[in-house]
Amino acid sequence: MLRKLLNISHWTQKTREATLCRDEEGFLNLRLLGGAEYGQLLYIGECQRGVARLESGKLHAGDLLLEVNEAPVSGLTLRDALDLLADIPDPVRIKTVPQ
Numbered sequence: 001m002l003r004k005l006l007n008i009s010h011w012t013q014k015t016r017e018a019t020l021c022r023d024e025e026g027f028l029n030l031r032l033l034g035g036a037e038y039g040q041l042l043y044i045g046e047c048q049r050g051v052a053r054l055e056s057g058k059l060h061a062g063d064l065l066l067e068v069n070e071a072p073v074s075g076l077t078l079r080d081a082l083d084l085l086a087d088i089p090d091p092v093r094i095k096t097v098p099q
Contacts, residue, residue: 012097015066018058020092028085028092032065035078041065042073042081043099063096 020028031045042065065073065081069088073081085092 015095015097016058016063017093017095020094021090022092030059030085030094032078032081032085035081036075037077037079042076042078044096059094059096060098062099064099065094065096067093067095069093 020030022028032042033045034040034043044059044061044063044065046061067073068081068084069092071084073084076084
């Protein structure tokens with residue numbers, strides 16, 4: 001029984017961390033969707049081609065957003081999360097997990 005428990009893959013073992021910096025215009029180029037107002041967790045939306053952070057494999061469209069600079073964001077509305085991201089200075093560290 002213990003061997004079975006040790007082999008179980010928990011979602012916390014699949015988290016990813018990425019560090020983002022704003023471009024020259026001041027944008028993170030990160031599209032967020034979902035939010036508490038829709039009864040959903042926040043998640044990464046489709047981003048434009050050529051965004052280095054998506055090509056690096058650290059972020060994927062559909063990943064659930066767990067934390068921004070170690071602050072949990074589950075339960076936040078989309079507007080609150082966007083305001084949080086706007087107020088945080090570079091670099092912005094985010095933690096995600098595949099959906």
